[in-house]
Amino acid sequence: MLELTPEEQEMLDGKKSEAVQKAMEIVVALANIYGAKNLVPVKSVNVSGVSYKNLGDAGIDFLNEWAEMGAKVTVPTTLNPAGMDLLDWREQGIPEEFAEKQGEVIEAFARMGIPKTCTCTPYLIGNLPGFGEHIAWGESSAVCFANSVLGARTNREGGPSALAAAVCGRTGNFGYHLDEKRKANVLVNVNCPVEKGSDFGALGHIIGKQLKNDVPLFHGIKEASQVQLKALGASLAAWGGVALYHVEGITPEAREKGMLAEGAKVISVDSLEEGYKAMNADTDEVDFVGIGCPHASVGEIEKVAGLVKGKKLKAVLWVTTARATKEKVPAAVKTIKEAGGLVLADSCVVVSPVKSIGYKHLATNSGKMAYYSPNYCGVTVRYGTMEECIQAAIDGRWPK
Numbered sequence: 001m002l003e004l005t006p007e008e009q010e011m012l013d014g015k016k017s018e019a020v021q022k023a024m025e026i027v028v029a030l031a032n033i034y035g036a037k038n039l040v041p042v043k044s045v046n047v048s049g050v051s052y053k054n055l056g057d058a059g060i061d062f063l064n065e066w067a068e069m070g071a072k073v074t075v076p077t078t079l080n081p082a083g084m085d086l087l088d089w090r091e092q093g094i095p096e097e098f099a100e101k102q103g104e105v106i107e108a109f110a111r112m113g114i115p116k117t118c119t120c121t122p123y124l125i126g127n128l129p130g131f132g133e134h135i136a137w138g139e140s141s142a143v144c145f146a147n148s149v150l151g152a153r154t155n156r157e158g159g160p161s162a163l164a165a166a167v168c169g170r171t172g173n174f175g176y177h178l179d180e181k182r183k184a185n186v187l188v189n190v191n192c193p194v195e196k197g198s199d200f201g202a203l204g205h206i207i208g209k210q211l212k213n214d215v216p217l218f219h220g221i222k223e224a225s226q227v228q229l230k231a232l233g234a235s236l237a238a239w240g241g242v243a244l245y246h247v248e249g250i251t252p253e254a255r256e257k258g259m260l261a262e263g264a265k266v267i268s269v270d271s272l273e274e275g276y277k278a279m280n281a282d283t284d285e286v287d288f289v290g291i292g293c294p295h296a297s298v299g300e301i302e303k304v305a306g307l308v309k310g311k312k313l314k315a316v317l318w319v320t321t322a323r324a325t326k327e328k329v330p331a332a333v334k335t336i337k338e339a340g341g342l343v344l345a346d347s348c349v350v351v352s353p354v355k356s357i358g359y360k361h362l363a364t365n366s367g368k369m370a371y372y373s374p375n376y377c378g379v380t381v382r383y384g385t386m387e388e389c390i391q392a393a394i395d396g397r398w399p400k
């Protein structure tokens, strides 16, 4: 039975405002469905469902209704990627009509007090939750990173539930907010080297395919950078709906005793070949290369710049990132541009109108992009290391 504090009851009764009441109604309904005993205050929110490609006109109407009701966020809130770079969308090839609609979406969020910052790596640009903090984030890869790498606590919020949490500052205390749901119920013995960035996405594919909302604990991964953990989480989330994983000796909660639940299933991985094979189409043609899923870090952008320096690209190259990250590396952005590539802020291959731009054959180093792009963007996919992807951008075909 859900118990509310007197203040929460007042919010639900409409004593604060109509918008807060509406937000509480959503949060309380979800808390009741999932059997929460109480609500918890959230420190931050990341709202997904920002691209006009996903929202459509019905989504714009919903957001405008909330803005007109006077809804305002009460905790630090960031937005997931939009369907275009909010400044350089013409260069990106976005149709005018789409840009107009996307602009309406962003304006509606801005009226609710949300900065025009669209990224799936809010943790790289200042929305960095602390260990054990309760947050309400949407965006599967960001949720996986926040839960697993930072040890913060969030369920996979949908667009409306995250917005509601941002307005009333609360979420239901269920799922990954609770200690018992954070224990691993699957032990993954990794018996092969996992070293390159793309190895982590391939591992995410292999394990994700075998899980459904489970919590895996990886044993046998010797080292992993934050960028590699971001790739692993994004791939696990896309292929298996995973919202939390642990890596022995590396992620914070894996260090705690008793993190493996009794009776946990055991899986072994002896080779990553199956993951690479499954994410590679039977064509060498490449006319489009996407790097930065999840959004690229400073180091990743600089690495791309090093690989394209002095070259002329035959395929279109998009490096997607947060605007604040892009602003930190002007020299690398210039180098990539000189080679013919683009560093795009606010945006993402999957949620952009790629089909209407007309690209056909994508190369990527992201397991998540490999999952979504065939259906969402109508492209074939080649998957591999960043070096292979950039070579494909230079040659206009996948390297032998």
Ligand code: F3S
Binding pocket: 080, 081, 120, 141, 234, 292, 293, 294, 295, 320, 347, 348, 349, 350, 351, 368, 369, 372
């Ligand atoms: Fe981010 Fe888009 Fe990939 S939201 S995780 S760049 S699919």
